[in-house]
Amino acid sequence: xxxxxxxxxxxxxxxxxxxxxxxxxxxxxxxxxxxxxxxxxxxxxxxxxxxxxxxxxxxxxxxxxxxxxxxxxxxxxxxxxxxxxxxxxxxxxxxxxxxxxxxxxxxxxxxxxxxxxxxxxxxxxxxxxxxxxxxxxxxxxxxxxxxxxxxxxxxxxxxxxxxxxxxxxxxxxxxxxxxxxxxxxxxxxxxxxxxxxxxxxxxxxxxxxxxxxxxxxxxxxxxxxxxxxxxxxxxxxxxxxxxxxxxxxxxxxxxxxxxxxxxxxxxxxxxxxxxxxxxxxxxxxxxxxxxxxxxxxxxxxxxxxxxxxxxxxxxxxxxxxxxxxxxxxxxxxxxxxxxxxxxxxxxxxxxxxxxxxxxxxxxxxxxxxxxxxxxxxxxxxxxxxxxxxxxxxxxxxxxxxxxxxxxxxxxxxxxxxxxxxxxxxxxxxxxxxxxxxxxxxxxxxxxxxxxxxxxxxxxxxxxxxxxxxxxxxxxxxxxxxxxxxxxx
Amino acid sequence: xxxxxxxxxxxxxxxxxxxxxxxxxxxxxxxxxxxxxxxxxxxxxxxxxxxxxxxxxxxxxxxxxxxxxxxxxxxxxxxxxxxxxxxxxxxxxxxxxxxxxxxxxxxxxxxxxxxxxxxxxxxxxxxxxxxxxxxxxxxxxxxxxxxxxxxxxxxxxxxxxxxxxxxxxxxxxxxxxxxxxxxxxxxxxxxxxxxxxxxxxxxxxxxxxxxxxxxxxxxxxxxxxxxxxxxxxxxxxxxxxxxxxxxxxxxxxxxxxxxxxxxxxxxxxxxxxxxxxxxxxxxxxxxxxxxxxxxxxxxxxxxxxxxxxxxxxxxxxxxxxxxxxxxxxxxxxxxxxxxxxxxxxxxxxxxxxxxxxxxxxxxxxxxxxxxxxxxxxxxxxxxxxxxxxxxxxxxxxxxxxxxxxxxxxxxxxxxxxxx
Numbered sequence: 001x002x003x004x005x006x007x008x009x010x011x012x013x014x015x016x017x018x019x020x021x022x023x024x025x026x027x028x029x030x031x032x033x034x035x036x037x038x039x040x041x042x043x044x045x046x047x048x049x050x051x052x053x054x055x056x057x058x059x060x061x062x063x064x065x066x067x068x069x070x071x072x073x074x075x076x077x078x079x080x081x082x083x084x085x086x087x088x089x090x091x092x093x094x095x096x097x098x099x100x101x102x103x104x105x106x107x108x109x110x111x112x113x114x115x116x117x118x119x120x121x122x123x124x125x126x127x128x129x130x131x132x133x134x135x136x137x138x139x140x141x142x143x144x145x146x147x148x149x150x151x152x153x154x155x156x157x158x159x160x161x162x163x164x165x166x167x168x169x170x171x172x173x174x175x176x177x178x179x180x181x182x183x184x185x186x187x188x189x190x191x192x193x194x195x196x197x198x199x200x201x202x203x204x205x206x207x208x209x210x211x212x213x214x215x216x217x218x219x220x221x222x223x224x225x226x227x228x229x230x231x232x233x234x235x236x237x238x239x240x241x242x243x244x245x246x247x248x249x250x251x252x253x254x255x256x257x258x259x260x261x262x263x264x265x266x267x268x269x270x271x272x273x274x275x276x277x278x279x280x281x282x283x284x285x286x287x288x289x290x291x292x293x294x295x296x297x298x299x300x301x302x303x304x305x306x307x308x309x310x311x312x313x314x315x316x317x318x319x320x321x322x323x324x325x326x327x328x329x330x331x332x333x334x335x336x337x338x339x340x341x342x343x344x345x346x347x348x349x350x351x352x353x354x355x356x357x358x359x360x361x362x363x364x365x366x367x368x369x370x371x372x373x374x375x376x377x378x379x380x381x382x383x384x385x386x387x388x389x390x391x392x393x394x395x396x397x398x399x400x401x402x403x404x405x406x407x408x409x410x411x412x413x414x415x416x417x418x419x420x421x422x423x424x425x426x427x428x429x430x431x432x433x434x435x436x437x438x439x440x441x442x443x444x445x446x447x448x449x450x451x452x453x454x455x456x457x458x459x460x461x462x463x464x465x466x467x468x469x470x471x472x473x474x475x476x477x478x479x480x481x482x483x484x485x486x487x488x
Numbered sequence: 489x490x491x492x493x494x495x496x497x498x499x500x501x502x503x504x505x506x507x508x509x510x511x512x513x514x515x516x517x518x519x520x521x522x523x524x525x526x527x528x529x530x531x532x533x534x535x536x537x538x539x540x541x542x543x544x545x546x547x548x549x550x551x552x553x554x555x556x557x558x559x560x561x562x563x564x565x566x567x568x569x570x571x572x573x574x575x576x577x578x579x580x581x582x583x584x585x586x587x588x589x590x591x592x593x594x595x596x597x598x599x600x601x602x603x604x605x606x607x608x609x610x611x612x613x614x615x616x617x618x619x620x621x622x623x624x625x626x627x628x629x630x631x632x633x634x635x636x637x638x639x640x641x642x643x644x645x646x647x648x649x650x651x652x653x654x655x656x657x658x659x660x661x662x663x664x665x666x667x668x669x670x671x672x673x674x675x676x677x678x679x680x681x682x683x684x685x686x687x688x689x690x691x692x693x694x695x696x697x698x699x700x701x702x703x704x705x706x707x708x709x710x711x712x713x714x715x716x717x718x719x720x721x722x723x724x725x726x727x728x729x730x731x732x733x734x735x736x737x738x739x740x741x742x743x744x745x746x747x748x749x750x751x752x753x754x755x756x757x758x759x760x761x762x763x764x765x766x767x768x769x770x771x772x773x774x775x776x777x778x779x780x781x782x783x784x785x786x787x788x789x790x791x792x793x794x795x796x797x798x799x800x801x802x803x804x805x806x807x808x809x810x811x812x813x814x815x816x817x818x819x820x821x822x823x824x825x826x827x828x829x830x831x832x833x834x835x836x837x838x839x840x841x842x843x844x845x846x847x848x849x850x851x852x853x854x855x856x857x858x859x860x861x862x863x864x865x866x867x868x869x870x871x872x873x874x875x876x877x878x879x880x881x882x883x884x885x886x887x888x889x890x891x892x893x894x895x896x897x898x899x900x901x902x903x904x905x906x907x
Contacts, residue, residue, distance in 0.1 A: 083668055165579045165667050166893050169844055173886040176841055184879035353675055360672070406617045407688050408610030432686040439679030443658055446673040450665075 020368040027372055028063070031379035035059055038387045042394060050256040057264045059383050064271035065333050066382075067374030070359040071278040071367060072325035078365035079286060080318050081298035083164040086155070087326055087352040089175025090148045092182060092342070094327020095334050098144030099219045100211055102137065109189050109212025109219060114140050137222055141331055148327025149320040151178075156319035160312060172349060181213075182342040188215040218341030221334055226266045230259075267336045274332060275371060278325060282367050285321070294318055298365075357381070357438060360445050363452030372453060381438055389430040398424040507895050522548075522874060543874055546706070546751040551870040557758045557827060559846075559866020560765035562839070565820035566846040566858035567772065568813020574789040574853030575809050576659065578670035582678035583817060584840030588833060589650050589681060590818025591825040592689055594643030595696055602627050602635045615831060616694020628700040629760045629826075640764065640822055647818025650681075651810045678837070686833040693832045696825060700757055706750035721750040761823040768816060769859055776855065781808055789853050842869070842882070845889035851899020860900065865889075 035055055043051035069087060076082040103111025118139060119132025155174050162170065181187060189212035213219060227234035230245030237259070241249060252262045285291045293314050296304040304311050334340045345351065354377065362373020393399065396419075403424040404410040410425035426433065445452070521539060524531065528542035569583045592615060599612040602625045611618030629636050658673055704715045708724045715721065725748045776782030784805045787795040796802050824839075825831045846865045850857025869885040876884060892899070 083671075162893060162897060165671060166897060168668075168671065169579060169841075169848065170890050170893055173841055173845075173890050177883040177886050177890075180880065180883040184877065184883075186877050186879060353679070356672065356675075405619075406611075406614050406690060408608075408614055408618060412610065429687050432683045432691075435679050435683035436687070439676040439681075439683070442676030442679070443673050446665075446669050446676065447658070447661055450669055 023368065024371055024375065027375050028060070031059055031063070031375065032056055034379070034384070035387060038391055041391050042387070047256060050258055050261065053252075053257045053265070054261045055387070057261060057268055059379050061264065061268045061271060062378035062382055063375040064268060064275050065329070065374075066355060066358040066378050067275045067371040068271070068278050068332065069326060069329045069355040070362065070370040070374045071275070071282055072322050072329055073355055073359050074364060074367060074370045075282060075285070075318060075322040075325065077359065078370070079282075079291065079298060080294045080315060081164070082160070082315065082319060082322075083168045084171045084319070084322070085168050085349070085352050085356065086171030086173075086175035087355050088347045088349055089171070089178040090152060090323045090326040091330025091333065091351070092175075092178050092347040093151045094144040094148040094324075094330040095221070095340060095346075096144075096182060096213060096219065097147035097327075098140045098331050099221050099340070100213070101140040101143055102222050103220055105210060107220060109214040109217075110210040112209065112211070114143075134225075137225070140222075141328065144331055145324040145327045148330075149324040152320045152323025153316060156316045160315045160319065172352070175347075175349060175352065179342055179347050182347070183215060185215045187213045188217065214341065216341065216343060218339055221338050221340055223338050224263065224267060224336045226263050226270070226336075229266070230263060264336065271332060274328075279367055279371065281325075286367070290314070290317075353442075354382070354438070357442055357445075360442070360450075360452050363454040366452075366454040369452055369454030376453075381434075381441060385434045385437055386430060389427055392423060393427050396420060396423050398427055403428050511891060511895060518875070525874060546749055548871065548874070549752045551873055552867060553752050553754065553758075555867030555870035556863060557761055557866070558824070558870070559863035560762055560859075561820045561824040561827070561862070562843055562846045562866050563859035563862025564765050564768060564823070565817045565839075565843045566850070566862045567769075567855050568809075568815075568817045569843055570847045570850070570853055570855060570858040571785065571809050571813050573847065575785060575806065576670065578667040578674065579844070581671060581674045581840065582654070582681060583843065584836035584838075585678045585681035585685070586647050586651060586814055586817045587821035587824070587836030587839070587843075588685055589821070589836075590643040590647040590814075591821035591831055591835060592685055592833075593646035593818065594639040594822035595825065595831060597642040598627055598632075598635045598639035599625060601638055602632055615689060616696070617688075617690040617692060622695045622697060626698040627696065628698045629756050630700055631698065636760070636826065640819055643818045643822035644815040645818075647814045647821075648811050651814030652807065654681075655806070655810050682833060682837060689831075689833055691833060693830050695830055697757065697829045700755055702753050702755045704750045704753050706748075706752070708748050710748075715750075718750050718753060721748060724748050755827075757827050757829070761827045764819065764823055768819060772812065772816070772855065775812075781805070785809065841889070842885055845885050845892075848889050848897075849892050849900060851901045854899065854901055857899050857901045864900075 036052060039052045039055050040048070043055075069091075073084065073087060076084045100109075100111045101114045103109070103113065104116065105111065105113045115133050115136025118136035122132030122135060151174075155171060160167065189210060192209040192211060193207065223234045227237075229242065230248070231237050231239065231241055233239035248262055248266075249259050252259075286295070293304060293309050293311075296307075296309070297311050297314060301311050304314075330346070333346060340346065358373040358377035359370055360373070361376050362369030362371070398420060401420045401424040404413060404421045407425065410422045413419075413421035522543075524539060525541060525543045526545055526548065530541075531539040565583070565587055568586070569580060572578070572580050572583075595615045596613045599615055599620070600609055603612045603620055607620045607624070608618070611620045616622065626632070627635055654677055658677055659670060662670055662673060701716065702718075704718045704721065706713055706715070706721050708721065713721075713724075776785070784795070784800045785808075787798065787800055788802060788805055792802060795805075821836060825835065842865055843862075846861035847858050848861070849864055850859070850861030865885050865888070868888055869881045872881045872884040
């Protein structure tokens with residue numbers, strides 16, 4: 001497909017389209033260039049490098065997170081045509097399961113303390129005390145993914161036979177149920193098996209287990225693992241740094257980059273690795289016989305059934321796989337913060353819509369498109385407008401202007417030909433205006449570019465490209481008459 | 489014999505439709521438990537108390553009433569969602585923000601009229617985001633009925649204009665697209681509307697109305713009674729005599745002994761919502777039964793192309809659909825905020841899923857279904873307090889919606905489309 005494109009496209013486009021990696025790298029560098037220009041205007045020259053490093057880190061981190069979730073969603077929507085708008089709910093299940101398993105039983109809220117058992121096992125039985133905690137953390141992350149997959153299965157088992165728009169309502173309803181349960185004080189702390197005293201040979205087989213979601217108070221998450229790499233005591237940087245930490249901090253400090261930025265960049269590096277893993281997993285899935293059935297379901301479920309495929313089982317499996325990836329995405333999303341609570345925007349339905357927009361920008365069905373969409377969404381719609389508003393703020397010196405209390409005063413000032421108060425008001429309301437921009441872009445995309453940037457590269461359901469064979473024979477008209485696309 | 493045959497029937501359902509069987513069993517259990525709670529009767533197995541706790545009947549009546557009040561608002565809002573779903577073929581995720589638009593348009597009008605001449609119009613039109621707050625205006629249905637009614641008409645009018653404008657700009661160019669594309673576009677519309685309202689009206693949650701009279705319904709010494717204050721019943725209980733200013737009379741046939749208590753309190757604004765909703769619903773019923781519009785809508789919901797070749801002016805029907813749906817949802821938003829007494833730019837978004845639940849429960853496309861579904865969801869989300877804490881009642885309503893989609897996606901009335 002992309003070869004055919006390259007032959008038709010103009011010089012630059014052909015070069016860009018030749019390799020997916022080039023395309024993504026060029027996009028990222030274009031975003032970096034944009035943010036560098038904005039940064040040069042914004043930041044004081046004394047701290048230019050440090051501030052730029054921090055700002056570019058933000059863009060990269062959001063790009064990686066949105067790319068990851070867009071890839072997971074692509075598995076549902078782009079590959080199989082399952083319209084899941086409960087992404088935020090599955091992320092929350094992953095994060096909370098992980099946290100509740102990880103947290104210490106004596107903490108607030110209490111957890112199961114799995115890493116303590118695992119490190120005991122590694123320390124006393126295996127004889128590798130240093131590795132226990134990391135393995136314990138990985139176990140918790142895996143179980144978080146499993147929980148997200150299981151909740152996905154509960155939603156999918158009956159819901160997948162529904163029409164696409166019904167599935168949409170079921171999933172968004174489920175994600176809101178999850179969020180409300182996490183917010184409910186009923187589960188702030190609770191005890192499992194409190195009323196069940198089943199004894200077997202004098203030993204209680206279901207011991208009382210104290211657990212908690214923390215409700216509005218939030219819940220502790222494992223400390224950012226990067227800190228454990230760089231600091232001797234992750235919770236107290238004053239205790240000194242490890243060899244690797246000292247080396248990197250000195251190196252970065254020399255050019256004026258703060259320690260926290262080095263830590264964030266390292267975490268972002270991990271995120272990029274995970275984007276690669278997600279991408280690889282999706283390509284492998286898509287090219288497997290399993291993936292071909294998925295695409296066949298997307299194109300025409302009836303035909304797939306007629307060919308003897310149990311489409312329900314395929315859909316449930318892929319729904320679970322995608323939900324597990326969303327759970328992992330959620331864990332990585334919150335993983336650097338050390339703390340989360342259900343009032344944070346992460347678990348609102350808005351996050352789901354953001355991921356959808358990222359996927360639509362890139363083009364549902366294309367893996368490279370998902371990554372590209374994540375990067376463009378994070379850069380141009382998520383971080384870009386805010387940075388641009390900061391530039392406006394600085395250029396027009398709005399910091400010294402009294403911000404009008406409401407839109408009537410702002411418009412009143414504008415009518416008096418005093419533009420500064422109006423701009424100051426707009427600046428104060430920039431996050432609301434960003435939502436308006438996102439909405440307008442979404443509508444525009446659905447009207448003008450419903451396929452996104454790379455949606456035309458939607459992967460084929462067949463092993464060989466039927467269109468291409470037609471072209472090589474000088475045909476293609478036959479397909480067009482059947483309603484197939486001639487223009488790629 | 490009757491028992492065995494019904495047991496056999498139950499067994500058959502359990503085998504053939506396990507989902508229905510489980511839901512049915514749970515429903516029977518809940519009904520039993522409700523009765524048990526009302527009678528304050530604890531259930532023991534051996535020495536274990538399996539089921540305990542009770543609910544005073546008066547409390548249940550209060551929840552029922554509140555459920556009916558919000559349920560009517562959901563139903564009124566649901567009519568438009570149901571109609572656009574069946575006629576334009578997509579789930580409109582911006583419907584909740586039409587609700588908010590109506591609420592703000594209505595209250596801006598009410599504030600401006602109530603405060604005209606005394607305060608700056610710009611401040612008034614900003615509904616609490618300006619320099620005027622509701623306590624300076626003293627708006628209520630009893631003190632300023634005309635202001636409330638004018639606000640209602642503007643709420644409907646502005647919401648209709650906004651809906652028609654959005655249809656022209658967003659949905660009309662996409663008429664032939666699939667439902668999912670339109671659904672995604674409607675999410676964009678929802679974001680734009682909601683955050684434009686946030687930009688203009690700020691993110692505050694201002695109060696709207698003055699305190700308004702409440703009528704207490706209850707019983708004094710076995711007689712049905714209406715009083716202006718709740719305290720009347722407390723005085724009556726303490727002294728054994730009916731206080732001044734309360735009306736009471738014996739209801740025939742039902743003997744409630746010497747029961748003395750308030751059963752339910754009704755505010756004037758709750759009553760306004762109920763009366764306005766019922767009138768509008770009846771008017772809608774007449775409109776769809778007496779004019780050809782109802783028939784045209786049913787035809788379009790069934791088959792758009794067939795309707796067009798039959799000579800039905802499809803674009804005009806779509807326009808009328810938006811006018812009816814948007815007008816009603818605008819009024820619903822205005823009435824809902826009148827009843828709750830506060831307004832917030834996310835109010836419609838927060839109840840959108842409840843409206844969806846109502847529409848799905850009643851069967852997508854059915855207008856009477858939407859109204860019945862709204863009442864059912866309203867009552868269910870309030871009376872769910874019998875079993876679950878208030879922080880989870882909304883979740884329970886969503887759960888009902890999901891179960892409905894899974895087991896009976898046609899809705900309670902079997903998918904009768906439009907009227």
